[in-house]
Each structure stands twice: as C-alpha cells, then as structure tokens.
Amino acid sequence: xxxxxxxxxxxxxxxxxxxxxxxxxxxxxxxxxxxxxxxxxxxxxxxxxxxxxxxxxxxxxxxxxxxxxxxxxxxxxxxxxxxxxxxxxxxxxxxxxxxxxxxxxxxxxxxxxxxxxxxxxxxxxxxxxxxxxxxxxxxxxxxxxxxxxxxxxxxxxxxxxxxxxxxxxxxxxxxxxxxxxxxxxxxxxxxxxxxxxxxxxxxxxxxxxxxxxxxxxxxxxxxxxxxxxxxxxxxxxxxxxxxxxxxxxxxxxxxxxxxxxxxxxxxxxxxxxxxxxxxxxxxxxxxxxx
Amino acid sequence: xxxxxxxxxxxxxxxxxxxxxxxxxxxxxxxxxxxxxxxxxxxxxxxxxxxxxxxxxxxxxxxxxxxxxxxxxxxxxxxxxxxxxxxxxxxxxxxxxxxxxxxxxxxxxxxxxxxxxxxxxxxxxxxxxxxxxxxxxxxxxxxxxxxxxxxxxxxxxxxxxxxxxxxxxxxxxxxxxxxxxxxxxxxxxxxxxxxxxxxxxxxxxxxxxxxxxxxxxxxxxxxxxxxxxxxxxxxxxxxxxxxxxxxxxxxxxxxxxxxxxxxxxxxxxxxxxxxxxxxxxxxxxxxxxxxxxxxxx
Ligand code: SF4
Ligand code: SF4
Ligand code: SF4
Numbered sequence: 122x123x124x125x126x127x128x129x130x131x132x133x134x135x136x137x138x139x140x141x142x143x144x145x146x147x148x149x150x151x152x153x154x155x156x157x158x159x160x161x162x163x164x165x166x167x168x169x170x171x172x173x174x175x176x177x178x179x180x181x182x183x184x185x186x187x188x189x190x191x192x193x194x195x196x197x198x199x200x201x202x203x204x205x206x207x208x209x210x211x212x213x214x215x216x217x218x219x220x221x222x223x224x225x226x227x228x229x230x231x232x233x234x235x236x237x238x239x240x241x242x243x244x245x246x247x248x249x250x251x252x253x254x255x256x257x258x259x260x261x262x263x264x265x266x267x268x269x270x271x272x273x274x275x276x277x278x279x280x281x282x283x284x285x286x287x288x289x290x291x292x293x294x295x296x297x298x299x300x301x302x303x304x305x306x307x308x309x310x311x312x313x314x315x316x317x318x319x320x321x322x323x324x325x326x327x328x329x330x331x332x333x334x335x336x337x338x339x340x341x342x343x344x345x346x347x348x349x350x351x352x353x354x355x356x357x358x359x360x361x362x363x364x365x366x367x368x369x370x371x372x373x374x375x376x377x378x379x380x381x382x383x384x385x386x387x388x389x390x391x392x393x394x395x396x397x398x399x400x401x402x403x404x405x406x407x408x409x410x411x
Numbered sequence: 412x413x414x415x416x417x418x419x420x421x422x423x424x425x426x427x428x429x430x431x432x433x434x435x436x437x438x439x440x441x442x443x444x445x446x447x448x449x450x451x452x453x454x455x456x457x458x459x460x461x462x463x464x465x466x467x468x469x470x471x472x473x474x475x476x477x478x479x480x481x482x483x484x485x486x487x488x489x490x491x492x493x494x495x496x497x498x499x500x501x502x503x504x505x506x507x508x509x510x511x512x513x514x515x516x517x518x519x520x521x522x523x524x525x526x527x528x529x530x531x532x533x534x535x536x537x538x539x540x541x542x543x544x545x546x547x548x549x550x551x552x553x554x555x556x557x558x559x560x561x562x563x564x565x566x567x568x569x570x571x572x573x574x575x576x577x578x579x580x581x582x583x584x585x586x587x588x589x590x591x592x593x594x595x596x597x598x599x600x601x602x603x604x605x606x607x608x609x610x611x612x613x614x615x616x617x618x619x620x621x622x623x624x625x626x627x628x629x630x631x632x633x634x635x636x637x638x639x640x641x642x643x644x645x646x647x648x649x650x651x652x653x654x655x656x657x658x659x660x661x662x663x664x665x666x667x668x669x670x671x672x673x674x675x676x677x678x679x680x681x682x683x684x685x686x687x688x689x690x691x692x693x694x695x696x697x698x699x700x701x702x703x704x705x706x707x708x
Contacts, residue, residue: 149489244707288539319534322707344702345692348611349556350527351478351499355506366475366600367497367609374645381537387526388611388704396622397416399529403542 123245151236159304163212163296164204166233169253170217173286174244175200180289181389187410188293190385192300194301196373208230209253212299213237216294218246218253218269227275234276241280242272242324243292245379247282249332252377269328280409281323283332284381295320295408316402319390323380332363332380334371335388343367344389356385413678417640418647422632422667423659433488436629437637439659442550443625444517445484446653453546455482456517457507459498460490473575475559480507495580496559497609500629505537507657508544522617522626529622547649550620552638552674553627554582554612554681570597571614581642583629610684612690614704618678625650631674632667638674665705 165175175198179185182348189195197204197219213233219226234240250271257269271386272278282295294316301313317328328336329359341347356362361375362382369382383389395402414420425438427445434441442456448451461545462475476498481487500520507516518528528548530560531538552627557565565587566574572591579590588598631638641650641659653659664671690703 221418221463279608282536284537288535288537290535290539290542302507316533322590340702341704345610346614346702346704348523348609348615349497349499349558350524351502352527352531354499354502355504355531364499364502367560368497375501384536385531385534385538387523387530388614391526391530395615396526396533399533402533 139261157245160192160194161211161303162196162209162215163193163200163299164195164202164210165210166213166215166229167199168217168219168230168247168272169223170244172216174214174216174292176291177286178243178292181293184289184293184410188296191409192304193296207236210237211303212239212241212296214241214243214296215247216243216271218271220266221268221270221348222263222266230272238303240272241277241295241299242278242306243280243295244284244287245283245285245377245381246341246350247278248270248281248323249330249378249380251379254378264321269355273324273330275312279323280317280320281329282320283323283329283357283379283384283385285377285378292409294406297409313350314400315392315395319392321391323384328381329383332383333378334373334376334382337362337369337371337382337386340383341372341386341388347386348388350387351380352385352387356381358369412621413682414619414640414675415508415617415642417642419641419650420663420664421639421641421661422636423627423639423661424636426660428659431635432489432502437627437632437635437639437659439627439637439639440519440551441487441550442518442650442658443547443653446656446658447517447547447649448487449485450484450652450656452649453515453517454513455480455511456487456509456519456547457481457500457503457576458487458490458519459500474577474631476582478503480511480513480623482511482513495557495582496562497556497686500524501531504528504531504541505539509538515545516544517549518545519548519549519551520620521551522622523553523611523615524628525550525620526617527624547621547645548624548643550623552619552626552630553615554618554677555605555615556586556606556612557604557607558609564607564683565599565604569599569603572597613685614692615685616682618681619674628674630677631664631669631671636662636667638664638671653690665686671707 196208221229242248246253253269256269298313298316301309351364353369354362354364357377361372362369423437425442427442430438430441445648457478459476460479462472462477477498480503490639504515507513530544563574566572576591577589578592581588583645585601586598590596624643625641627637627639641647
C-alpha cells in the first residue's frame, strides 16, 4: 500500500479554495442509495484508551453518518465492524497508548502501520501517552502491565489529533482532509496537504510526544513567543491552566500530559496563508456535509 | 497585503451618545456589540473589563484587564476602557459556549487573539463547540502590548503617578500619556517604553486584525473617530445592517486626515520590523536558533 510520504508532496503556496470541490461532488453522482466508488477505506484501532475518542467521532451526529455514507467505508472497528483482523486501509485511526507488556497490542499497531497508507493517532493517549504516562502497573487483572507509550515510540505516525478527548470537529476535519488528500483533485490535495501539515509536524516533532504543560513553557514562553491570548487556558481539558497577569500558569499536578495547550496555542503552530482562507475552508466543510 | 483582505474601509463614529461618552475613539466595538445584542445577532460577548481580582501591591488593579462574558448592554458599557495591558481574550471562549450556553458569541481582540479564535475554528483541537459559535469577531489594531506589571512600572516609576489615580491612558503622537483624576498629565516618549513590551509581540505579523469580521482602530481617522475595515461576508452583513439602523456616521477614508496611508505605513513598519526579528531569531545563538511558530515545529 502506498504510504503517505508518496502521496504527499511538498506544498506550494495556496490558491484560495474554490467552490470546485463542492461542484465536483455534485457531479460525481452521489445518487441516493447508490454506493460511491470514490470512498476511502478507514477504520478504528483501539489500544489503551477509554473509547472517548471514538465517542467524540460519533458525536458528529448526522455529520458522521454523512461521512460514512459518502466518503468512507468503515472497514475495521472493535464495536462497529464485523472484522477480526486488521485489514488493508487507506486511513487507520488509532486510539490509545500501547502497553509494551501487551504482546497483542504491540502486534496490532505494527500490523495497522503495515496495512495503512495513513496512520492517524487520535486522542492524547495515542499522541503523547497522556494519563497513561502515570501508570506504574499493579492494576487487576494484569498487574505487570506498567509501561505505556504513545504510538510514535513504536511506529511512524503520519497525523496527530491530540486532546483528551479530541473534539468531534477536529476529528471530522482530519477525516475529511485525509479523504481530500487521497481522492481530491490536485487543488484539493494541495489544500488538504497544507491543512494536515501542522498535524503531521506534531507527529514528527522531537518533543511533542512527550508533551505536558512544561512543553508550553519550554516551546512558547521560554522561546519568547507567548502573547497572552489564553488559548492554552481555554484548551486545557482539566483546567490546569489559569491566566495570571496575562500569562499561562500551570497547576502541574493537575496536568495529564495531553499536549492540547501547545497544539491549540497560535504560537505553537500557525499558518497565516491557510488561516486567511478560514471563510472558504469552513464553508467547504459545511458544504460537503450538507 | 499588510492590511489583509477587506471589502470596505471607512472612518466611522458611533451615534450612541451614551457609548461615545465612555469610548476611547469612535466607540465601534461597543456599539457593534450593543447593536448585535439588541438585534439578537449574538447571545453574549467576551469583552475586556477591569479586573476583579485581589489587590496587587496594596491597590486594586483598576487598570488590569480581564476578559468577561457579558450578556446585557449594562454589563457591556461597564467594560469600556483600554489599559494597554495583556487581556487574554480567548480564555473564556469555551466556557462561554459550554458553561454559559451561548449559541452565538461575539468576541473582540487584538490581531494575535483573533488568530487564536480563527485557529480555534480551523483547528479546534481542544475547542469543542467553539467553531460554529463565533457569531461576530471584532478586531482592534495593535502595535504591541505591555504586561500589566510593565504598565505599573511605566506609570509609577517613570511617570511618578499612582496607578490607581490614573483616569485615562493614551498611546498616540509618539507618546504614552496618562491623565490623573486630579487633571494632571504626564507622558513618556514611546521609544522609552519599548523595552517593557511583551516579547511575543515582536514576532507578530498583523497590525490591523486581518482575520476579524470587522476591525477598527483610531489610526488613520481624526480624534474621536475610528478607521473601520469590513472584511468577511458576515462582517459586511452586520455592518450594513448596523449602518441602515443608523448606529454609525461615516466618512470616506479619502476624505479624512491623516487617512489610510498612515495605517499602511505603520502596518508595513510593524511587519517589516517583526519579520526581521523572526529572521534574526533563526541565528540567535552560535549555530543555534529560536523556534519559529510559522514554520515547521
Ligand atoms: S496559547 Fe500560547 S500564546 Fe496564547 S497565552 Fe497560551 S502560551 Fe501564550
Ligand atoms: S496543561 Fe492541560 S492542556 Fe496542557 S498538557 Fe497539561 S493537561 Fe494538557
Ligand atoms: S502586537 Fe501582535 S502579539 Fe502583540 S498584542 Fe498586538 S496583536 Fe498581539
């Protein structure tokens, strides 16, 4: 199977998104009741996570139904698809950390990598280890299970969708952009590639898979980049961050190592050219899910 | 394009006497929010308000700005004031939609904060329910801001005034000026204030809030007026409705002094300077640079 590195080429400066995609969809015959040939194959692989990520994806409500209807064949999922072994997929969404002492888990993520063009780590357990980082074993009924690592410690991951849980909207955007990257026209591929680029950078980052509140300190404040917007405080799922005199103050004992603060921070990553097109990109997303 | 995409730019002033009385310039933001609340375009707004936090150094921080969620005109009017210190406007956005239950939120901020709001819409990594609930995004021109403690440092150490005696603060005509309750004024040249600026401002590449629905600021327009850029489709619709309702009087930009050229000039200066800063950060150490958030991680 073709890996993302082959599909994904260096991005050139962007033309504004046009309505073309929408029009193309309309022509390409999404006829009622008929399967669409251009679907991608995707699935959900479940490791040590709480299923909150899968629930978040489902929380797109009719949005997820439309995605499954038009764009995605859901080929693997513990709860929803009747498949025992991980099949070939275009996109594998992997939730959860991997326990080194759990042979099956290790085998599964390797298999998922081998069988998938794009591996998306969904949720912070998969991206950064998250709360599993604090595990030190002793729990029933496998007390010796004590070493939990994020996916990227064991396999190449293409895209990160961090947060605990990730948001329905971000999961939706990632899935739709992955679809465009694989099945879109050249322009759409370019847009999708550019959109996914920062999430791919997170996956390749030397520090992000070890994220915590300290990452925000080290990579934003210590680097002289913070401008006091408060996105980090809004992002933190456990409210470990308050803004004191315009700068983030972290309650480090509360921090679960999810990395959401850094990922949401405009001085974590920011693409001016892409963000300038926010109107058309948001219209596009609305339009394809109409 | 240092001024970003926009549909129109005009010089404008609120027609609301009550708002104008407390306004720093043309009262654009307060009037737009008041109008949007009245017309049921938004359910509430996040605005900057004087701090209610505990006293610092023995006095109440009336000049310290904090974001607050407001849902009525009274609350909105109680919050008009500019203190030139960091007010983290994105902080309550998730609470506004998830705790206060606002379905349509108005937000205001300086350009970097508008970048935060737009990033929250495009990459809602931890911003559940936020993307489709920002109903009116207002931007304010910004050259730089100061940490609150820098403002105290300037007012008390450089200008010799007690911070809680200050009635008005102004940046303009090359000076930082304060006026006290008793009518005294004191000022310091802006160039002497630069070292106290927030460091993060020195890598900021936006002066006129390019990503807002509507952005405004005093620069370019006569005293008491504001320069207003109407940018997005949503911004245009709300602006036109507010104009029809008589909320603003306007003058074409080419008929006011000092006009759009000064806005363009300042924007170009800011962006050029900060691009240079970004470049020099790349070679800051010996064979080692500092992180650039606009490039790869
Ligand atoms: S999100 Fe980033 S820039 Fe904004 S306050 Fe937090 S650390 Fe600073
Ligand atoms: S401070 Fe909050 S958002 Fe940041 S890593 Fe810790 S738990 Fe996550
Ligand atoms: S100069 Fe830029 S970074 Fe600093 S407060 Fe203004 S908009 Fe934000």
